[in-house]
Amino acid sequence: xxxxxxxxxxxxxxxxxxxxxxxxxKGGITSIVGPNGAGKSTLLTMxxxxxxxxxxxxxxxxxDVFTTKSREMAQQLSILRQENQFTAxxxxxxxxxxxxxxHSQGRLTEDDHRHVAEALxxxxxxxxxxxxxxxxxxxxxxxxxxxxxxxQDTDYVLLDEPLNNLDMKHSVLMMRQxxxxxxxxxxxxxxxxHDINFAAAHSDRIMALRDGEIVTTGTIPEIMRxxxxxxxxxxxxxxxxxDGRPVAVYYS
Amino acid sequence: MKTARPVLLRTGIVGVLLALLAASLMTGGYDITLSRLxxxxxAREMFLISRVPRTLALVLAxxxxxxxxxxxxxxxxxxxxxxxxxxxxQWAGLGILVTLIVTPGATPLTRMIVASFFAMIGxxxxxxxxxxxxxxxxxxxxxxxxxxxxxxxxVTVYLAATFNLxxxxxxxRSGGFSGIVRGHYEPLWVVGIITVVVFLLADRLTVxxxxxxVARNIGVNYERVVLLATVLVAVATGVTSVxxxxxxxxxxxxxxxxxxxxxxxxxxNLPWVAALGAALILACDLxxxxxxxxxxxxxxxxxxxxxxxxxxxxxxxxxxxARV
Numbered sequence: 001x002x003x004x005x006x007x008x009x010x011x012x013x014x015x016x017x018x019x020x021x022x023x024x025x026k027g028g029i030t031s032i033v034g035p036n037g038a039g040k041s042t043l044l045t046m047x048x049x050x051x052x053x054x055x056x057x058x059x060x061x062x063x064d065v066f067t068t069k070s071r072e073m074a075q076q077l078s079i080l081r082q083e084n085q086f087t088a089x090x091x092x093x094x095x096x097x098x099x100x101x102x103h104s105q106g107r108l109t110e111d112d113h114r115h116v117a118e119a120l121x122x123x124x125x126x127x128x129x130x131x132x133x134x135x136x137x138x139x140x141x142x143x144x145x146x147x148x149x150x151x152q153d154t155d156y157v158l159l160d161e162p163l164n165n166l167d168m169k170h171s172v173l174m175m176r177q178x179x180x181x182x183x184x185x186x187x188x189x190x191x192x193x194h195d196i197n198f199a200a201a202h203s204d205r206i207m208a209l210r211d212g213e214i215v216t217t218g219t220i221p222e223i224m225r226x227x228x229x230x231x232x233x234x235x236x237x238x239x240x241x242x243d244g245r246p247v248a249v250y251y252s
Numbered sequence: 253m254k255t256a257r258p259v260l261l262r263t264g265i266v267g268v269l270l271a272l273l274a275a276s277l278m279t280g281g282y283d284i285t286l287s288r289l290x291x292x293x294x295a296r297e298m299f300l301i302s303r304v305p306r307t308l309a310l311v312l313a314x315x316x317x318x319x320x321x322x323x324x325x326x327x328x329x330x331x332x333x334x335x336x337x338x339x340x341x342q343w344a345g346l347g348i349l350v351t352l353i354v355t356p357g358a359t360p361l362t363r364m365i366v367a368s369f370f371a372m373i374g375x376x377x378x379x380x381x382x383x384x385x386x387x388x389x390x391x392x393x394x395x396x397x398x399x400x401x402x403x404x405x406x407v408t409v410y411l412a413a414t415f416n417l418x419x420x421x422x423x424x425r426s427g428g429f430s431g432i433v434r435g436h437y438e439p440l441w442v443v444g445i446i447t448v449v450v451f452l453l454a455d456r457l458t459v460x461x462x463x464x465x466v467a468r469n470i471g472v473n474y475e476r477v478v479l480l481a482t483v484l485v486a487v488a489t490g491v492t493s494v495x496x497x498x499x500x501x502x503x504x505x506x507x508x509x510x511x512x513x514x515x516x517x518x519x520x521n522l523p524w525v526a527a528l529g530a531a532l533i534l535a536c537d538l539x540x541x542x543x544x545x546x547x548x549x550x551x552x553x554x555x556x557x558x559x560x561x562x563x564x565x566x567x568x569x570x571x572x573x574a575r576v
Contacts, residue, residue, distance in 0.1 A: 048469070049468065050465050050468055050469070069471075070468065070471040070472075070473060071471035072471075073471065074469065074470050074471030075471075078469055078470075079465075079469050080469070081465050088326075088329070088458070088461040088462055088516040089511055089515040089516045090458070090462075090515055090516055090517060091515060091517075094515070094517050095462075098455075098458070098459060098462070098466075098470060099470065101455065101459065101470040101471065101472065102470050102471040105455075106454075106455035106519075132515055149469070152469075152470065
């Protein structure tokens with residue numbers, strides 16, 4: 001379980017998040033949703049120890065993410081940020097292999113190679129494994145980064161808008177692959193999703209943020225209600241049932 | 253084809269490097285041939301005092317500057333930085349001038365330590381300015397470095413003029429190998445140590461090339477890698493500056509060519525960067541020694557001419573890539 005208490009981030013006195021207290025249960029997929037500027041990325045990157053909080057703490061299975069040795073933390077928690085515009089020319093296989101760094105420190109063992117091969121296979125990248133990153137489409141590159149954090153073989157995987165750059169088909173494929181990672185590999189996955197309907201269709205729980213506060217956390221039926229969504233997104237939302245699933249409609 | 257090409261390339265570069273080494277050893281005013289080397293002790297002595305040191309110095313300085321460029325490009329995630337486009341080498345020059353002013357009789361070791369220290373400051377200033385610049389586009393970054401370098405050069409020239417040391421500084425500025433003899437180049441062997449350290453750090457440098465967030469995610473201390481890299485580059489630049497002088501563009505073009513051929517995995521690239529850096533500087537030195545023989549054009553001038561052309565080609569190539 002990821003727990004955070006009194007977590008707070010401010011820039012020059014302007015609070016962008018919190019103080020918030022809450023938890024992400026172990027197992028399954030939790031989606032963080034909310035309007036722009038709600039503090040979703042701030043919360044996720046602090047949980048993933050990439051951003052230092054102004055106050056408060058985050059623990060994973062009781063261990064403080066900021067004070068635990070970085071290498072140990074990297075074997076338990078992985079995080080992928082939204083903007084990965086680095087220019088390094090690596091082959092897909094090399095990038096994914098760096099996901100094994102916390103385990104092998106660069107000296108890949110049989111076991112590491114197996115994890116890399118599995119991650120590539122899992123994201124249907126085996127055919128592209130020897131291509132350079134700059135020879136891939138945005139969506140393929142996105143999958144390569146996700147393969148890297150999956151190869152890291154951590155119990156917790158945090159992803160900031162993994163559907164960015166992906167078209168409809170690849171968004172669905174990505175969510176199915178993440179679903180499998182949660183169900184078959186037992187990973188706990190936390191992601192930020194822009195599209196509430198994608199979140200509802202593929203996750204187990206939703207955490208909703210607005211104005212730097214957590215409005216509510218709950219299961220899909222608890223969150224996918226017109227009054228809850230209208231409140232979170234500050235715009236009229238109705239919820240219809242399509243093929244037995246709740247679908248939010250907010251276009252009018 | 254997939255396996256044949258790297259083998260061919262590898263054999264090619266090793267062959268070219270050996271040929272250049274032989275040519276460098278055999279070229280010069282004093283006529284030295286293989287048979288005379290075996291028979292004539294004077295020729296042998298001459299060979300060991302002047303030719304061998306010069307060639308070794310070229311190889312070591314070539315490796316120092318290209319590996320420095322490789323390191324800096326990884327930690328700044330920018331293809332266009334190297335010691336002379338970040339101000340680092342200009343700071344080393346300022347350091348040399350300061351020792352000339354303060355302690356004219358300083359030993360080479362003292363000058364190297366001061367030059368390395370100044371180079372370190374130069375790199376840190378560059379990184380600090382970089383951190384404050386929001387627009388970190390690939391061409392803005394070296395522009396900032398070149399401007400910083402120009403400011404430091406201006407200060408250096410002013411100080412040199414004030415203290416009547418312009419001539420020593422212009423000798424430094426036109427880094428050349430004509431004065432290299434036995435007993436003078438040996439500090440360059442520190443480059444060997446630096447290269448070994450870089451090899452040990454290789455994976456961490458590649459990770460740093462992926463950015464601070466990716467590095468932290470996989471448990472690598474990004475700040476520590478950047479600091480270590482800065483020290484390594486400062487020492488390499490400081491020592492090279494004192495022994496040889498200012499060597500532009502080498503650190504820029506060599507890692508870029510290797511990156512085009514083989515990607516950015518530092519561990520695998522390091523021998524290539526070293527070999528290509530040595531080969532390029534040997535070739536430029538040979539050009540400088542032969543076109544106006546018996547006079548010499550300093551290698552930095554030849555490097556500047558060839559390097560600038562390749563630099564422009566790289567920028568244009570990058571622009572084309574960016575548009576796709």
